[in-house]
Amino acid sequence: METFKGGASNNTINSNNIILSTLMTYDVTKYEPLGIVRGTNVHGISLFRSIVGNLSSLFGGKNSAVNKKVDDVYNETIQELINSALIMYPGVKMISGIEVTLSEMRNIIICVATGTALTPLKNVENRTTIPNTQESSRQQTRRRRTTQRVPK
Numbered sequence: 001m002e003t004f005k006g007g008a009s010n011n012t013i014n015s016n017n018i019i020l021s022t023l024m025t026y027d028v029t030k031y032e033p034l035g036i037v038r039g040t041n042v043h044g045i046s047l048f049r050s051i052v053g054n055l056s057s058l059f060g061g062k063n064s065a066v067n068k069k070v071d072d073v074y075n076e077t078i079q080e081l082i083n084s085a086l087i088m089y090p091g092v093k094m095i096s097g098i099e100v101t102l103s104e105m106r107n108i109i110i111c112v113a114t115g116t117a118l119t120p121l122k123n124v125e126n127r128t129t130i131p132n133t134q135e136s137s138r139q140q141t142r143r144r145r146t147t148q149r150v151p152k
Contacts, residue, residue, distance in 0.1 A: 016082055019094040020115075026096045031118040034089040039081030039113040043073045070109060074100065077111040085117045094118040 014020060026033075045066065077100065085092045098115040 014078075014082060016086065018082055018085065018092060020078070020082075020098055021094065021096045022098050024097040026094070026116075026118055030121060031094060031096075032121050034092060034117040034119055037081060037085040037088060037092075037095060037115055037117045039077045039079070039084050041073050041077040041080055041109075041111045043069065043076075043109045043111075045069060045107045045109065070102065073109050073111045074102065077113045081113040081115060085115075089117045089119070091119045092117040093120055
């Protein structure tokens with residue numbers, strides 16, 4: 001997966017032009033949540049990598065063979081997250097609140113990535129206020145929670 005960092009923000013744009021963000025918040029006047037998406041990957045560590053990993057842990061030092069495998073599993077899981085979002089929600093343009101969990105069990109690496117799929121609201125440039133509906137009041141509450149400052 002080829003990624004491009006977007007300036008000083010936490011956003012990454014991938015080859016599918018989907019914005020990936022670890023931030024849990026988003027601009028409710030520009031984006032609408034579609035739903036939760038998940039990417040999962042389970043990989044076995046080969047006997048060679050396992051032996052090299054055991055030897056390097058015995059003598060101390062960096063295990064580049066296992067590090068490469070973990071990096072590969074991580075990248076494949078993020079790509080699986082993107083593919084899952086595109087299949088479930090064809091209009092997705094952003095995945096927010098991405099969280100990746102890596103686990104190891106014997107000689108198996110388990111990686112799960114989750115996030116919220118978002119799509120741009122239609123007529124964003126003409127939208128100055130959110131219509132008075134039950135859903136929009138939830139969005140306004142969410143926006144107030146994320147923008148209020150805590151007194152010191």
